[in-house]
Amino acid sequence: MVSPYERQKELQIAKNKELLKSLGLEKPLFEPKEKPRKKATPQKRKRTDEDTENIEPSARKLQRAEDSSESGTLSIGLRRSSRNAGKAVDYSGERTLSSPQSVIRNKTSGNDGPMGREDGKRVHNPKTYGHIPGIAVGTWWLSRQDCSQDAVHAPWVGGISGGRQGAYSVALSGGYDDDVDLGYGFTYTGSGGRDLHGTKDKPKNLRTAPQSSDQSFEHSFNQMLKVSSETRNPVRVVRGFKLQSKYAPSEGYRYDGLYVVEKAFMEKGNNAKGYLVCRYVFKRLPDQPPLPVREDYEDLDSVEEPSAEED
DNA sequence: GGGCCCGCAGGG
């Protein structure tokens, strides 16, 4: 039996999915020169010492965790994402799934700094529109911090970064489970409407929290994205491992190139009280490397016929 | 596994 709440969510998702499809966003605007890789390249290498060498810096960062647990090196990698618990972290596989140009950049190697940073300096300015020089589409980082250091998406926490001419970048991290991701187009939800302070008797100091009020375009971040839809400036898009999508990386964060904000509107969000959210439709710009697809992701694509599910 | 609370970067 499906709860009315779930029902509403399904309808919402279906609606937005239709919206994306009606805009022709379920596929690349132009056929990429190179065929999209439907499957991970067969030659999925087993982890070797050489691979371990490559991920060493990130592992080093988690040294402390290792100190307090006797478990192997793999499990300290998993610690980072509880949602991926039980899954094997195959960094070499991650690379084969990514587009040809993809490259892993983890700079949080830090020999012994408190936060493991040895070079906190940014080479490029994140407050720009378009690609960051030297950062190929498909570049992958272990953490938002690394991504920020490469100037692709500056905030460590926030999903939206922007200025007066619109957003510079957004991060898709699955914070709103009614967002739809078709890869070449997706819906995105604005910020705000969350109670980060708790109540008076139970004060909190959170960075994220459940939806507890309406969002609005007055909100500066939401306004930036609305401006983006008018200026049509390109927005850098980063997909994170928490995103529920076959286009999400299984671990870490990946730069997926430039998109434009095609539409901006308000609608009821998928939250208990039906608070309003700011919703956006993003469209991927042409002439970019094909998006990697996770074949292991089970697409619960059962939303097509609302009347089909009776039992 | 879930809850808590932190530093930090950015925009106004």
Added chain:
DNA sequence: CCCTGCGGGCCC
């Protein structure tokens, strides 16, 4: 200086 924010590490 104020505030926010789709992280993340730690403690339980």
